[in-house]
Amino acid sequence: MYNFTINFEPRSKKPLYEQLYEYIAAQIRENCLSENERMPSKKSLSAHLGISVNTVETAYEILVQEGFLRSVARSGFYVRHVERGVSGKSILIEEEKPKKESYRADFRTNAVDTDSFPYSTWVKLSKEVMYENPDLLNAGEVKGDYELRENIAKYLHELRGVNCSPRQVIVGAGIEYLLMLLIELLGSGRRYAVENPGYGKIERIFKNNGFDVSYIDLDEHGLSVEELERSSADTVYITPSHQFPTGIIMPFDRRAELLSWADRSDGRYIIEDDYNSEFNFSKRPITALQGMNSEKVIYLNTFSRVLAPSIRIAYMVLPQKLLALYEERFSNYSSTVPRFEQHTLSRFIAENYLSRHLNRVKNIYRKRRDALMAAFLSCGADVKISGEKAGLHLLCSLSRAKSVSEALRRRGIKLYDCDDYYFTRQEKTHDTLIAGYAGVSLDDIEYLGKTLRAVSG
Amino acid sequence: MYNFTINFEPRSKKPLYEQLYEYIAAQIRENCLSENERMPSKKSLSAHLGISVNTVETAYEILVQEGFLRSVARSGFYVRHVERGVSGKSILIEEEKPKKESYRADFRTNAVDTDSFPYSTWVKLSKEVMYENPDLLNAGEVKGDYELRENIAKYLHELRGVNCSPRQVIVGAGIEYLLMLLIELLGSGRRYAVENPGYGKIERIFKNNGFDVSYIDLDEHGLSVEELERSSADTVYITPSHQFPTGIIMPFDRRAELLSWADRSDGRYIIEDDYNSEFNFSKRPITALQGMNSEKVIYLNTFSRVLAPSIRIAYMVLPQKLLALYEERFSNYSSTVPRFEQHTLSRFIAENYLSRHLNRVKNIYRKRRDALMAAFLSCGADVKISGEKAGLHLLCSLSRAKSVSEALRRRGIKLYDCDDYYFTRQEKTHDTLIAGYAGVSLDDIEYLGKTLRAVSG
Numbered sequence: 001m002y003n004f005t006i007n008f009e010p011r012s013k014k015p016l017y018e019q020l021y022e023y024i025a026a027q028i029r030e031n032c033l034s035e036n037e038r039m040p041s042k043k044s045l046s047a048h049l050g051i052s053v054n055t056v057e058t059a060y061e062i063l064v065q066e067g068f069l070r071s072v073a074r075s076g077f078y079v080r081h082v083e084r085g086v087s088g089k090s091i092l093i094e095e096e097k098p099k100k101e102s103y104r105a106d107f108r109t110n111a112v113d114t115d116s117f118p119y120s121t122w123v124k125l126s127k128e129v130m131y132e133n134p135d136l137l138n139a140g141e142v143k144g145d146y147e148l149r150e151n152i153a154k155y156l157h158e159l160r161g162v163n164c165s166p167r168q169v170i171v172g173a174g175i176e177y178l179l180m181l182l183i184e185l186l187g188s189g190r191r192y193a194v195e196n197p198g199y200g201k202i203e204r205i206f207k208n209n210g211f212d213v214s215y216i217d218l219d220e221h222g223l224s225v226e227e228l229e230r231s232s233a234d235t236v237y238i239t240p241s242h243q244f245p246t247g248i249i250m251p252f253d254r255r256a257e258l259l260s261w262a263d264r265s266d267g268r269y270i271i272e273d274d275y276n277s278e279f280n281f282s283k284r285p286i287t288a289l290q291g292m293n294s295e296k297v298i299y300l301n302t303f304s305r306v307l308a309p310s311i312r313i314a315y316m317v318l319p320q321k322l323l324a325l326y327e328e329r330f331s332n333y334s335s336t337v338p339r340f341e342q343h344t345l346s347r348f349i350a351e352n353y354l355s356r357h358l359n360r361v362k363n364i365y366r367k368r369r370d371a372l373m374a375a376f377l378s379c380g381a382d383v384k385i386s387g388e389k390a391g392l393h394l395l396c397s398l399s400r401a402k403s404v405s406e407a408l409r410r411r412g413i414k415l416y417d418c419d420d421y422y423f424t425r426q427e428k429t430h431d432t433l434i435a436g437y438a439g440v441s442l443d444d445i446e447y448l449g450k451t452l453r454a455v456s457g
Numbered sequence: 458m459y460n461f462t463i464n465f466e467p468r469s470k471k472p473l474y475e476q477l478y479e480y481i482a483a484q485i486r487e488n489c490l491s492e493n494e495r496m497p498s499k500k501s502l503s504a505h506l507g508i509s510v511n512t513v514e515t516a517y518e519i520l521v522q523e524g525f526l527r528s529v530a531r532s533g534f535y536v537r538h539v540e541r542g543v544s545g546k547s548i549l550i551e552e553e554k555p556k557k558e559s560y561r562a563d564f565r566t567n568a569v570d571t572d573s574f575p576y577s578t579w580v581k582l583s584k585e586v587m588y589e590n591p592d593l594l595n596a597g598e599v600k601g602d603y604e605l606r607e608n609i610a611k612y613l614h615e616l617r618g619v620n621c622s623p624r625q626v627i628v629g630a631g632i633e634y635l636l637m638l639l640i641e642l643l644g645s646g647r648r649y650a651v652e653n654p655g656y657g658k659i660e661r662i663f664k665n666n667g668f669d670v671s672y673i674d675l676d677e678h679g680l681s682v683e684e685l686e687r688s689s690a691d692t693v694y695i696t697p698s699h700q701f702p703t704g705i706i707m708p709f710d711r712r713a714e715l716l717s718w719a720d721r722s723d724g725r726y727i728i729e730d731d732y733n734s735e736f737n738f739s740k741r742p743i744t745a746l747q748g749m750n751s752e753k754v755i756y757l758n759t760f761s762r763v764l765a766p767s768i769r770i771a772y773m774v775l776p777q778k779l780l781a782l783y784e785e786r787f788s789n790y791s792s793t794v795p796r797f798e799q800h801t802l803s804r805f806i807a808e809n810y811l812s813r814h815l816n817r818v819k820n821i822y823r824k825r826r827d828a829l830m831a832a833f834l835s836c837g838a839d840v841k842i843s844g845e846k847a848g849l850h851l852l853c854s855l856s857r858a859k860s861v862s863e864a865l866r867r868r869g870i871k872l873y874d875c876d877d878y879y880f881t882r883q884e885k886t887h888d889t890l891i892a893g894y895a896g897v898s899l900d901d902i903e904y905l906g907k908t909l910r911a912v913s914g
Binding site: 017018021058061062065066067110111112114115117119122123126127130131134135136137138139140173174176177180184187188200201204205208209210251252253256282283284286287308309310311312329330332333334335336337338339340341439 | 474475478515518519522523524567568569571572574576579580583584587588591592593594595596597630631633634637641644645657658661662665666667708709710713739740741743744765766767768769786787789790791792793794795796797798896
């Protein structure tokens with residue numbers, strides 16, 4: 001027992017008992033102390049090491065608690081068998097920070113113009129919200145706080161013709177999260193349909209939740225309702241305001257046709273992802289499907305494009321029937337959106353900052369779109385632009401698109417291939433490029449134009 | 458056709474074409490214009506109303522787009538049949554703001570001390586983060602940004618003995634969300650077990666996802682492993698650091714027994730919800746189960762108690778096997794936590810604000826706990842305190858607890874009934890009250906003590 005040679009570090013932030021605990025635990029793990037060996041008494045160890053009995057007592061207590069020693073009444077402390085891996089000491093596994101590829105101009109579809117983000121207003125409102133009401137630190141309403149839901153309901157009503165009360169609005173941290181909730185609500189035994197081509201991550205969510213998915217082809221008006229009818233799907237996910245990725249705006253007739261498909265059977269639902277509807281460049285965007293039939297349509301949208309993707313606030317409008325189920329089953333969940341952000345956004349909408357911001361960025365985006373179209377149309381090759389009537393990306397078809405895109409990539413310009421968004425294996429034509437214009441500058445677009453003329457002329 | 462009497466409001470923010478559109482749409486909906494009726498030509502209507510042809514043209518375009526008119530080439534515009542409910546005009550359903558019940562002193566278990574929230578540091582770091590890197594507005598890493606995951610891994614290693622690399626850490630907007638992901642990862646065909654009594658919302662999540670749940674009773678050391686073995690469950694959710702709601706700290710032996718249960722079959726997993734482990738009032742909390750076996754334990758925790766429930770940042774540490782599956786299936790999801798918050802928290806940890814904050818609130822909470830125990834112990838009735846060794850609530854058993862609690866409620870004091878946390882129907886004893894002390898002041902506790910003496914003395 002008097003082999004214990006421990007160098008205490010008195011100036012360490014670690015208390016002495018902790019240092020003693022660590023020393024003995026290491027001795028036991030490294031088999032310097034054998035199983036069932038009796039430990040020195042607290043008094044004798046304290047005398048040996050020149051520390052207080054209390055310190056030894058605390059260290060022994062922890063060693064018992066952690067399973068290194070067992071205490072036998074009126075006898076003392078004995079070393080326990082410690083299994084490999086079952087130890088208080090753990091190793092932090094270090095790892096390299098992953099590197100991201102970067103481009104001079106990345107025309108991805110999910111970026112926003114960071115320069116026009118209303119920093120000073122956002123910071124001002126955040127501070128107001130934070131200091132005004134400390135109770136915002138505690139948990140809020142499951143659906144999101146009422147003020148925000150009310151402002152969203154008004155905003156949706158005015159801008160998109162959505163028919164709803166704040167009660168039907170569920171605020172959540174992103175479309176994916178809301179879709180996960182919705183899938184739980186809609187229950188098992190469903191068959192989901194998605195647009196083909198479409199959003200990979202939406203299909204993923206259905207699949208990750210164990211559902212089969214039907215892929216419905218598009219024609220020039222968007223999702224084919226005939227094909228939908230032929231599939232066995234009862235729930236269809238669509239992006240009617242600016243189909244992703246083709247940019248088709250579903251016309252009124254097709255919408256009516258789709259709604260009548262939903263009306264033909266009780267369990268049928270349409271999930272309307274109204275993303276990019278705020279960036280319609282025609283005089284007046286078509287009203288949301290939800291406004292045409294609020295019992296068959298579940299409306300989804302997000303502030304990712306309107307404000308910033310990293311501000312995780314999306315919302316869903318539930319039909320009354322699903323709302324009742326939601327209130328029954330989800331009432332003890334917690335909201336996924338920080339309350340400070342909720343109230344900041346709520347004021348941002350109520351005090352008209354949002355509509356002003358939208359007008360501002362819409363002008364910026366319209367200019368970029370026009371410049372991008374000009375860049376493609378003047379490149380010397382025979383091109384066809386589509387999906388340009390709404391934001392924030394457009395498509396450009398041209399022959400040799402694949403090699404053009406490859407040549408651009410080598411010059412630091414990243415465009416995307418429409419074929420990558422198809423779910424079914426089919427002949428890849430590689431003739432259509434996708435270019436998002438929200439995250440690039442007019443200079444980037446000019447650089448694209450110049451480079452395009454050089455590589456495709 | 459010359460019945461059109463429309464009063465334009467020239468000073469309205471609404472453009473003339475929009476006013477004209479709305480007027481005609483209303484006429485059609487109200488059947489003032491009948492189906493297939495021919496509309497006046499653009500030219501004649503413009504002359505009649507004294508507005509430009511362009512204005513009429515735009516209004517007609519929108520009416521066609523919205524399905525109110527159809528355009529027949531070389532003939533003109535005709536009124537379409539509009540179905541009830543299929544209209545561009547929507548009604549915003551107004552609703553009363555719901556009222557919340559409020560108490561003078563609510564001893565709920567999920568509150569925090571809002572006064573000690575580090576406002577100025579948080580605001581300072583938030584501003585730094587926001588202005589330093591505009592690209593934080595765009596989408597970040599699915600798992601949460603690397604910096605934060607690295608800081609969480611270090612924090613967990615130091616504080617809880619968790620063995621993990623940043624790669625294994627998944628950051629998400631709350632425990633519930635992470636559990637939803639985990640359920641998708643673990644797949645169908647599982648049977649989950651929960652502690653009884655336990656967290657209602659956790660059980661809810663399993664049920665909402667279509668799973669049967671086994672309820673495992675507790676003894677004085679926490680979840681009974683014998684009962685777990687007898688159930689057909691393969692995945693168990695536990696709160697070993699401070700069992701919710703009983704406050705039992707699972708001792709080392711029971712932990713080892715539980716790990717050996719998990720080791721006996723390939724598909725078995727332990728979900729360790731380590732909530733409240735930061736508020737252990739003994740000298741040294743027991744290491745996390747994850748540190749004892751990182752392949753069988755999925756570690757979950759949140760900053761809700763450490764910082765504030767409304768800051769929605771939780772995290773999960775995945776075993777390597779599940780991590781591989783996660784990376785395969787979830788790589789195109791989006792993170793649910795705003796990046797500004799992620800980086801604010803990341804700095805808050807890295808610059809040692811978190812450890813200082815924790816020390817500070819731990820002292821505050823310890824004082825409240827001591828005062829609360831004193832209030833119960835001096836009330837004149839025969840009481841037994843339990844669950845007090847860790848935060849942030851404790852239990853008090855006494856006879857006539859139900860009537861005492863009712864008397865307190867009438868005086869503005871809300872305590873909770875332990876029986877409400879049982880999942881299985883059993884004889885309700887109503888003899889144990891639960892009192893959270895993080896969200897109440899020392900004054901509130903004193904008021905409780907005084908009132909208790911009055912009602913139970």
